[in-house]
Amino acid sequence: MEYRIKDISLADKGKKKIEWAEANMPVLLSLKNKFKESKPLKDLVVGGCLHVTKETAVLTKTLAAAGATIAWSGCNPLSTSDDIAASLVKDEELSVFASRGVSTSEYYEDIYSVLKFNPDITIDDGADLTIEFHKTFDKYGKNIIGGTEETTTGVLRLKALEKTSKLSYPIVAVNDAETKHDFDNVYGTGQSALDGIIRATNVLIAGKSVVVAGYGHVGKGIASRARGLGASVIVTEIDPINALKARMDGFIVATMDEAALIGDLFITSTGCKDVIVGSHIEKMKNGVILANAGHFNVEISIEEINGMAKSSKHVNENVEQFVLKNDAKVNVIGEGRLVNLVAAEGHPSEVMDMSFANQFLSVINLVNNKGKFENKIYEIDRDQDLLIAGLKLEAMGIKIDKLSEVQNKYLSEYGEGT
Ligand SMILES: NC(=O)c1ccc[n+]([C@@H]2O[C@H](COP(=O)([O-])OP(=O)(O)OC[C@H]3O[C@@H](n4cnc5c(N)ncnc54)[C@H](O)[C@@H]3O)[C@@H](O)[C@H]2O)c1
Structure with a gap:
């Protein structure tokens, strides 16, 4: 484990916040329970660059429970919660390189500290890590399987890179999932x-x-x-x-x-x-x-x-x-x-539950289908969106109607009109 954080003595405060977030992220928690025994990410490094908040901490813990080695940096100079970073290092023994108020050069040093782990998977928010990775791909890219991108701006940047035919590995546009942008962003x-x-x-x-x-x-x-x-x-x-x-x-x-x-x-x-x-x-x-x-x-x-x-x-x-x-x-x-x-704590945990369930399942999908993806930007499968929405509704105790056979037939045929 390596790290660069502000103050490790803040860990206890951070741990309590992470526990609070975890209690409000039932979908991610159910995925953690599902994959903690089989450990599909064993021996793999997930290199992340995403706001170090209590919700992100729950994502990193879920990835680690599935077997991944974590190396993580912040994706904005002012968005890191220093107490969360401290708890991730002290309590979870994850490699975290982030603190609130970093200069531009420290910000990029943190990103390079992550890249030095030679990631198998990248998780990005805004594409700063992915773009830097592309500049140094010969040096750090030997293990890469694929990556994900969390936000609208990052997807736009990576689509621009894809257009130049210079995208060096497959990326899943997590932002494009309906259970992400229609809830998290809104x-x-x-x-x-x-x-x-x-x-x-x-x-x-x-x-x-x-x-x-x-x-x-x-x-x-x-x-x-x-x-x-x-x-x-x-x-x-x-x-x-x-x-x-x-x-x-x-x-x-x-x-x-x-x-x-x-x-x-x-x-x-x-x-x-x-x-x-x-x-x-x-x-x-x-x-x-x-x-x-x-x-x-x-x-x-x-x-x-x-x-x-x-x-x-x-x-x-x-x-x-x-x-x-x-x-x-x-x-x-x-x-x-x-x-x-x-100036606040980022998005509430309940909504990040769905965004990060998309992140987690996209990582699993990339790993399970290693070598099958081209160097392109991929959208989330509709099935994944439906699964996450279903799990969220279940966690909220909400039932919805199911189509009857007659309704199904009516919706799939053209014969019945006026
Ligand atoms: N703060 C956060 O936590 C957070 C969360 C999600 C997304 N984002 C970011 O927010 C931004 C918007 O994301 P989104 O998902 O709403 O994107 P979007 O594409 O859905 O919406 C952007 C809107 O801005 C309009 N627009 C573009 N340029 C404009 C201009 N010069 N003047 C007025 N309108 C203009 C577009 O027409 C579009 O309607 C992105 O940078 C995204 O990465 C931030």
């Missing part, structure tokens, strides 16, 4: 992004004009939760269909130029860059709050805000207040990094 980020904003600022959401940039899975969840808390929500979009959906879901749709004039709180969730730039900032009201829920810190141009500011200070741990040359104040949460992980 309900998980929807709730936890607001949670992060409230923990960081304690502002009243009711009565605010909240601008949500992007009405995809994440934006939809955030917009709905902000409305539920009493905000008037304005959505900005670039996709005409998603813009129409937002309008017909009852939100105002506007350009960012228009929304900049009326918003009190801005939340970006596009996966794109330069969504809020200087020309928007100069139109904004005094005292606005800016937060980002997209994967990378490129949606709000902190660089341009810095260039427009005459001073800045932290008004609390996660909020930096910039005073512009015209004396207007702009408050940025968590350096424009994903607000739900920087």
Whole structure:
């Protein structure tokens, strides 16, 4: 075991949090129980790069119970829970390279500490590890079987790599599972992004004009939760269909130029860059709050805000207040990094239960079918989605109807009409 973490004495606190998460992740727990005897991942190294949270800890424990050796780094400089990292090292004896507040160079050093284990499987969130792996594939790639990718932005990056024909091993796009993006991205980020904003600022959401940039899975969840808390929500979009959906879901749709004039709180969730730039900032009201829920810190141009500011200070741990040359104040949460992980605890365990069940089963599938996959991006099998949804419903004590023979026949034939 090797590690680089902040403080091992935080392990007891982390262990309690992991136990709390585990109690709320019944699907993953059932998979752990199913595979702990047969150990299908024995002698294999799983190299992970994914937010070190209590839910991720449950995933790493499940992989380890199935026999894997774990080497893990964080996938964002500000998202590691140091107490969780400590417990994974002290209590689970896993190799973890992560701490909150790493510099860019430390961040990449941690990724390389993982790659030095010569992974058989990679699990990534945002594709930083996978891209670095590709740069050093000759050195560390000798054992690779396949990998997975957790988030929309990572899948986009890897699909771009696939297009160049340079993808060196098969990747399962876990984000594309319905039991992932329709729940994690929507309900998980929807709730936890607001949670992060409230923990960081304690502002009243009711009565605010909240601008949500992007009405995809994440934006939809955030917009709905902000409305539920009493905000008037304005959505900005670039996709005409998603813009129409937002309008017909009852939100105002506007350009960012228009929304900049009326918003009190801005939340970006596009996966794109330069969504809020200087020309928007100069139109904004005094005292606005800016937060980002997209994967990378490129949606709000902190660089341009810095260039427009005459001073800045932290008004609390996660909020930096910039005073512009015209004396207007702009408050940025968590350096424009994903607000739900920087200022709160990330997604609730119940929703990560399904995302990480998808991760775990995708790893098992890659290992069981070693050599059969091409160097492509693969979608999750429909059967896996249905299995996870079924297990989740069962754990929630919910039964659903089954098609009768007559109904089955009716739905599979064309004869019966008016
Ligand atoms: N914070 C988290 O924990 C978390 C969780 C899941 C996903 N993510 C990240 O959130 C981002 C969005 O993910 P998603 O699943 O909602 O993606 P998505 O593709 O479903 O939605 C993105 C939406 O943004 C819109 N968009 C793109 N560029 C835009 C721009 N310049 N202005 C306005 N709208 C724009 C698109 O048209 C689309 O509707 C990604 O970066 C993803 O990786 C974060």
